[in-house]
Amino acid sequence: MNKSLPGGSRGNKGMGPVDPLKYATGYHAPVLCNTVVEILITDPAGTYVDCTLGGGGHSHALLDVLAPEATVIGIDRDPEAIREARRRLSADVDSGRFVTVNGNFADLTEIARATEFSDVDGILFDFGVSSHQLDIPERGFSYRDSGGLDMRMGDDTNLTASEIVNSWSYEDLRSVLYEYGEESRAGLIARDIVAARPINDTVQLAEVVRRRVRGPNAPKVLSRIFQALRVRVNDELTAIRRALVATVSLLKPGGRCLAMSYHSLEDRIVKRFFRYGNFEGVAQKDFYGNVLTPWEVLTRRPLTADDEEIEANPRARSVRIRAAQRLATEATPTTH
Ligand SMILES: C[S@@+](CC[C@H](N)C(=O)[O-])C[C@H]1O[C@@H](n2cnc3c(N)ncnc32)[C@H](O)[C@@H]1O
Numbered sequence: 001m002n003k004s005l006p007g008g009s010r011g012n013k014g015m016g017p018v019d020p021l022k023y024a025t026g027y028h029a030p031v032l033c034n035t036v037v038e039i040l041i042t043d044p045a046g047t048y049v050d051c052t053l054g055g056g057g058h059s060h061a062l063l064d065v066l067a068p069e070a071t072v073i074g075i076d077r078d079p080e081a082i083r084e085a086r087r088r089l090s091a092d093v094d095s096g097r098f099v100t101v102n103g104n105f106a107d108l109t110e111i112a113r114a115t116e117f118s119d120v121d122g123i124l125f126d127f128g129v130s131s132h133q134l135d136i137p138e139r140g141f142s143y144r145d146s147g148g149l150d151m152r153m154g155d156d157t158n159l160t161a162s163e164i165v166n167s168w169s170y171e172d173l174r175s176v177l178y179e180y181g182e183e184s185r186a187g188l189i190a191r192d193i194v195a196a197r198p199i200n201d202t203v204q205l206a207e208v209v210r211r212r213v214r215g216p217n218a219p220k221v222l223s224r225i226f227q228a229l230r231v232r233v234n235d236e237l238t239a240i241r242r243a244l245v246a247t248v249s250l251l252k253p254g255g256r257c258l259a260m261s262y263h264s265l266e267d268r269i270v271k272r273f274f275r276y277g278n279f280e281g282v283a284q285k286d287f288y289g290n291v292l293t294p295w296e297v298l299t300r301r302p303l304t305a306d307d308e309e310i311e312a313n314p315r316a317r318s319v320r321i322r323a324a325q326r327l328a329t330e331a332t333p334t335t336h
Contacts, residue, residue, distance in 0.1 A: 017065050023057040024313070027084050028130040030057030031260060031316045032305055036124060037065050039298065039323045040258050046121030049112075049250070050074045051105040051243060054130040056085030062124075063092050073117055075101045075108075077154030077234075081130065104156055106239035108246035119252040125259040127240065127266050129153065129230070131315065141230060143206040143222045149199065151226075151233045161229040165205060170194050180237075180265065181228030188212055189225060202226075227263060237265060244273045248294045253328035256298070261320045267302065274324040295324035 020033040030036075036058055040048065045067040050059045053074035062072050072092070076082055082102045092098035103111050105125070112118060129141055137147035140161055149162035164176060170190055178186035189212055193199065196208045206222055213221040231237060247257045257274075261267035272281040277293035284292045303323075305316035 018061045020061075020309075022064075023061050025055055025057065025088070027055035027132040028057055029313045029315065030054075030061070030126070031313060031319050032303070032309065032321060033058065033061040035303060035321060036258060036260075037061050039321075040122040040124055040256055041065060042254060042256060043121045045069045046255075047071045047073070047117055047119070048122040048124070049108075049117070049120055050124045050126075051108065052076065052124070052126040053085050053100065054081050054126065055132060056081075056088045058124060058126060059085060059098065060089060063089065063097060066097075068095075068097070071097055071099065071117070073099045073101065073115060075103055075105055075111060077102070077104050077156060078130075078133065079154065080132070084132070102154070104154070104239055105243040106235075108243045108250065112246070112250055118250060119255075120250045121252065121255045123247050123251060123255075123257045125240070125243070125257075127236070127260060128262045137202070140202050141226065143202055143209075143226050146201050146203040148201055149205065149229075151230045153234050157234065159233050161233050162199075164229055164232060165193055165199050166197050176232045177225060177228045179228070180231040181224035182264065183221060183224045183228065185212065185221065189221075231265070237269065240266060240269050241273075241279055244270070248277075248326065251326040253326055255326045256323055257295075257326070258321060258323040261302075261322070262315075262318045267320045267322070270322045271302075274322055292329075294327055294329060296327055298323040298325055 018033055018037055023030050023033050048062055050072060053059060053076040056074065059072050059074045074085055079102050082100050086093050086100055089098045099115065101111050101115055133139055134142045137145035140147045140150040149160060149165055151161040164173065173193060174186045174190035177183050177190055183189065189209060192208050192212050199205050199208065209222050209225050210218050251257060259270040261270055269279060272279055274295050274297050276283050277295060286292055299322045302320035305319055309316045
């Protein structure tokens with residue numbers, strides 16, 4: 001079993017099989033392409049699932065390295081991402097090497113059944129939103145541009161950020177900001193928001209937050225507040241948990257799952273699931289004291305981007321990559 005990771009613990013930008021610059025487009029610049037390709041691919045002729053297709057950068061890198069008979073299935077909630085990736089990879093769409101599904105990775109089991117894929121060699125997650133989604137003011141993801149308080153990644157949910165901000169009770173609002181933004185001033189900011197209603201757009205919401213938190217801390221707090229609303233609108237953490245559980249049945253023994261997290265809530269879920277096979281972080285042991293888990297962890301510590309990559313792509317600053325290999329055991333997750 002190959003336990004040595006390519007490029008040491010910090011990836012191998014520029015030294016691997018692909019040129020990372022090739023995959024950055026105006027839509028999105030994928031993070032740590034070489035690390036993804038080198039860890040995820042175990043069988044060049046295998047089947048791979050990119051659960052967060054975005055602009056198709058990682059899928060593109062995988063398809064460049066994989067053999068002609070390999071397949072990549074790309075999933076995204078956002079129909080715009082599907083259109084962009086299909087346009088970019090049209091030759092692979094035509095040849096059948098690249099298949100897209102507009103859906104939520106929370107439904108990975110159902111998507112696999114409907115698309116008829118199983119015994120997968122690798123599954124990739126690159127959580128969060130794409131640069132393109134952030135760049136479109138009307139989608140409401142960014143506090144820097146004026147846009148409606150929407151924040152839906154796709155049209156599979158009716159809940160919007162506006163509904164949470166303008167209609168939810170103070171208690172519910174506070175718990176969203178606290179739980180999904182890990183914001184210590186959640187109570188004060190929730191009270192300010194309730195007092196400022198109606199709040200019609202992102203800039204107005206940002207002003208309410210800035211009145212409470214001035215100075216150099218303001219951008220961090222704003223990011224946390226916007227993150228909290230986005231995570232709740234899209235029920236992101238539930239989707240991650242459901243998808244991770246599904247990977248266990250979909251991967252063949254020796255197949256790998258790689259997850260790229262951008263904040264501690266995502267990373268904690270992945271870390272626990274790879275280490276213990278559950279989300280509580282509690283080791284289930286057999287009679288002999290061996291931890292019962294479907295995984296062999298490939299990254300004892302999360303992999304991060306080096307300074308060069310961070311300079312070229314600021315989004316890489318917060319990435320944490322964890323990877324695990326499906327063991328040939330019958331151990332299945334104990335939580336859902
Ligand atoms: C960071 S971007 C991925 C970028 C991509 N790796 C690339 O190279 O262009 C994350 C993408 O995942 C999608 N996404 C987030 N949560 C999702 C979910 N639960 N199901 C499906 N797609 C999701 C977003 O719509 C977004 O397009």
